[in-house]
Amino acid sequence: xxxxxxxxxxxxxxxxxxxxxxxxxxxxxxxxxxxxxxxxxxxxxxxxxxxxxxxxxxxxxxxxxxxxxxxxxxxxxxxxxxxxxxxxxxxxxxxxxxxxxxxxxxxxxxxxxxxxxxxxxxxxxxxxxxxxxxxxxxxxxxxxxxxxxxxxxxxxxxxxxxxxxxxxxxxxxxxxxxxxxxxxxxxxxxxxxxxxxxxxxxxxxxxxxxxxxxxxxxxxxxxx
Amino acid sequence: xxxxxxxxxxxxxxxxxxxxxxxxxxxxxxxxxxxxxxxxxxxxxxxxxxxxxxxxxxxxxxxxxxxxxxxxxxxxxxxxxxxxxxxxxxxxxxxxxxxxxxxxxxxxxxxxxxxxxxxxxxxxxxxxxxxxxxxxxxxxxxxxxxxxxxxxxxxxxxxxxxxxxxxxxxxxxxxxxxxxxxxxxxxxxxxxxxxxxxxxxxxxxxxxxxxxxxxxxxxxxxxx
DNA sequence: CGCCGAGTTGACCATGTTCAAGGTGGGTGG
DNA sequence: CCACCCACCTTGAACATGGTCAACTCGGCG
Numbered sequence: 001x002x003x004x005x006x007x008x009x010x011x012x013x014x015x016x017x018x019x020x021x022x023x024x025x026x027x028x029x030x031x032x033x034x035x036x037x038x039x040x041x042x043x044x045x046x047x048x049x050x051x052x053x054x055x056x057x058x059x060x061x062x063x064x065x066x067x068x069x070x071x072x073x074x075x076x077x078x079x080x081x082x083x084x085x086x087x088x089x090x091x092x093x094x095x096x097x098x099x100x101x102x103x104x105x106x107x108x109x110x111x112x113x114x115x116x117x118x119x120x121x122x123x124x125x126x127x128x129x130x131x132x133x134x135x136x137x138x139x140x141x142x143x144x145x146x147x148x149x150x151x152x153x154x155x156x157x158x159x160x161x162x163x164x165x166x167x168x169x170x171x172x173x174x175x176x177x178x179x180x181x182x183x184x185x186x187x188x189x190x191x192x193x194x195x196x197x198x199x200x201x202x203x204x205x206x207x208x209x210x211x212x213x214x215x216x217x218x219x220x221x222x223x224x
Numbered sequence: 225x226x227x228x229x230x231x232x233x234x235x236x237x238x239x240x241x242x243x244x245x246x247x248x249x250x251x252x253x254x255x256x257x258x259x260x261x262x263x264x265x266x267x268x269x270x271x272x273x274x275x276x277x278x279x280x281x282x283x284x285x286x287x288x289x290x291x292x293x294x295x296x297x298x299x300x301x302x303x304x305x306x307x308x309x310x311x312x313x314x315x316x317x318x319x320x321x322x323x324x325x326x327x328x329x330x331x332x333x334x335x336x337x338x339x340x341x342x343x344x345x346x347x348x349x350x351x352x353x354x355x356x357x358x359x360x361x362x363x364x365x366x367x368x369x370x371x372x373x374x375x376x377x378x379x380x381x382x383x384x385x386x387x388x389x390x391x392x393x394x395x396x397x398x399x400x401x402x403x404x405x406x407x408x409x410x411x412x413x414x415x416x417x418x419x420x421x422x423x424x425x426x427x428x429x430x431x432x433x434x435x436x437x438x439x440x441x442x443x444x445x446x447x448x
Numbered sequence: 449c450g451c452c453g454a455g456t457t458g459a460c461c462a463t464g465t466t467c468a469a470g471g472t473g474g475g476t477g478g
Numbered sequence: 479c480c481a482c483c484c485a486c487c488t489t490g491a492a493c494a495t496g497g498t499c500a501a502c503t504c505g506g507c508g
Contacts, residue, residue, distance in 0.1 A: 013317070063368055068448040073369040075362055089346055089353035092364070117347045130354045132227035137361035138299055142289055144368035145297040145408040147465085149496065176455065184369040189496055191456055206506095208455060224292040371497085373464070398488065413464055415488055432472090432487060 032107035037098035046095045050087035053112035056080050060173045061103020062093040064181065074182040076136060077174065079163060083129050086110070100173050144184050149193045152183045154222035157203070161213060170211040256331035261322035270319045274311035280304050283326020284397045287318040288405065298406040300360060301398065303387060307353050310334070324397050342425035368408050373417045376407045378446035381427070385437060394435040 029045045037043060043054065046065060054061075055080050063084060064074045075094055078084045085106075103152065109115050110224050116126040143155050156179065160170045172179070172212060194211075197203045204212040213219055258281065261267060267278065270289060271384075280302050287308060288298045299318055302308045308320060309330075333339050340350040367379050380403065382395045396403070404411045421427045426443050428436040437443055 005316050067370075071371075073366050075365060084359075086355065088352070088359045093359070097457080101225065114348055116346065117341070117351065120338065120347075122343055123344075123347050123351075124338055127341065127347075127351060128312070130351060130358060131310065134310075134354055134358035135312045135317070137358055137365055141299060141361055141365040141368055142297050143404075144365055146291075147408070147495090163445075173374055181369075184371075184495060188457085188498080192496090195456075262504095371463090410465060411465080411487080412489085416464090419488075 002025040003057055010152070015221070032105035034105050034110075035105055036101070039098055041098045043096040043098065043104065044085065044092050046092055048092050050090060050092045051108065052085055053083055053107045053110040053116075054085040054104045054198050055083045055103060055107070057103040061096055061102060061104065062099050062178065063096050065094055072181045073184070074178060077178075077182070084133075086130060086133065099178065104166075110218045137184065140182075149185055149189050150196070151181075151224070152185065153179075153190065153193045153197065154219050156183055157197075157211065157213070158219060158223050164208065168213045168216065170213065172209045172211065176208070231246065256329035258327055258329050260325070260327045263322055263324050265322045266317050267320040267328065268309065269317055272316050274309065274314060274316045274345065275332065276309055277307060277331045277334045278309040278320070279307045279331070280330060281327040284323040285320055285326060285328065286323050287320050288386070289318055289408070296405045297408070298402060300357075300364065301402075301406070308357075310354060310357070313326045323402065327431075368433065373407075373409055373413050374446055374447070376409065377414065377417045378426075378443050380407055381421075382443060382447050383436065392437045392440065394437065396433040396435065400432070400440070 032053075032055070038060075043061065044050075044052075058080055062085055063070050063075050063078070063082060066072050075198045076084075085092070087093065097137075100209065117123040143152060146155065147153050156216050157170060161168070162171065164170055174182075176187045176190050179185075180190045183190065185193075194203075194205065197219075198205050200218075202213070202215045204214050227365070237412075256277075256279070261283075267285060268274075268276075280360050282304055284331050285302045285308060286298050290296050300308075301323065309316070311317065321347065341347040367376060370376050370379065381394060384396065385392070388394055397404075400411045400414050403409075404414045418427075418429065421443075422429050424442075426437070426439045426446075428438050430436055
């Protein structure tokens with residue numbers, strides 16, 4: 001059942017949802033309110049009540065935690081078709097923000113315990129998403145465990161290359177600061193390492209946000 | 225239904241399983257084969273077929289990945305009552321090994337797709353476990369994202385203190401090398417940082433593996 | 449044109465790694 | 479019972495890597 005109603009962040013008609021979904025991956029939860037966010041805008045904050053399941057329709061969302069000293073650690077980037085906002089407890093323990101202009105659907109049915117499991121088909125999809133999230137988080141932990149900045153960046157770039165449309169071409173939607181906070185590095189180190197990879201002939205920086213992989217083999221070797 | 229049969233690693237009668245479980249947390253999957261492992265012994269390897277759900281009965285299990293250069297990254301430590309071995313794909317993408325002498329039950333019913341979801345109660349428990357694992361992995365990623373060795377070790381020690389029996393007392397079952405690989409540090413840095421924490425009066429090293437927290441407040445402050 | 453945010457680069461410094469040398473304690477065997 | 483061994487841990491000194499601070503470039507936009 002579709003919910004359409006007024007909302008603080010530009011709600012849109014349901015037709016738009018279906019339209020945007022066309023040509024994209026399909027999902028079991030094709031209902032919920034469509035909301036759009038501007039770059040940097042907060043979707044929910046750490047500590048708020050959880051229970052809503054979000055699906056990215058357009059753009060990229062990041063989940064992160066702010067530390068006492070002002071530093072920020074980015075947990076994950078979510079792109080079109082991916083879901084986020086699930087929590088094991090009552091509260092969000094991460095903050096979600098829009099990286100660029102983006103649209104997400106919010107399904108509040110997940111406030112009801114076991115709603116997701118009432119139907120076996122829905123349960124299967126639900127579990128698949130949670131397992132995917134667990135795998136992704138473990139992948140990220142493994143990435144952060146790596147020693148060198150070069151290792152980390154190479155792994156990150158390959159990750160982004162996978163998610164992109166054209167093989168060998170990486171269109172970064174996030175800033176250097178975002179990358180730094182995702183890799184546990186500083187913006188300067190990210191920048192330097194990027195330049196170094198270009199000098200070594202592994203990549204070409206068409207622009208800061210557009211990267212061409214010129215030696216996939218060597219890049220993969222760095223990521224092991 | 226209980227499965228009891230011969231196995232390479234010391235299978236035991238089912239009575240023993242129930243006996244060991246008494247007084248411990250209860251689980252929806254109280255069936256499966258009990259197997260024991262010696263310190264360092266492999267339970268399953270990265271790349272092997274998945275589908276078995278393991279529950280730790282006694283001892284501690286670590287899941288890790290070995291990198292090309294011989295380095296090892298530890299993903300998690302599992303203690304009595306916790307489950308591991310779930311995968312989103314067909315294969316294990318981590319290796320599981322016994323940290324000390326330990327016993328686990330192996331339930332191969334999870335080879336059948338959607339077995340876990342056939343019953344809603346079982347599905348709920350299953351989802352809870354996967355969500356827990358996701359949360360834990362994200363926690364670990366956040367830990368690894370921290371800059372200082374002191375921050376990391378303080379966080380790790382608090383984590384261990386939580387899991388222990390006596391407040392303020394930490395019994396480490398894992399070696400310094402294990403800790404180093406879990407925190408993305410070297411064994412020397414772990415050792416030095418441990419000593420430094422003792423010099424600063426936050427902890428007392430009764431023995432390398434037995435630690436008394438003498439200033440919980442300051443330790444928490446380090447972990448933020 | 450001048451501003452501004454994002455990115456790059458350089459010089460110096462702090463932190464953790466590396467390499468190497470001791471300790472320590474629990475086992476085994478003489 | 480002691481001597482020895484071995485794995486585990488600690489400590490020290492030199493070194494490498496990434497962080498910090500600061501200057502500079504670049505491109506878009508009022």
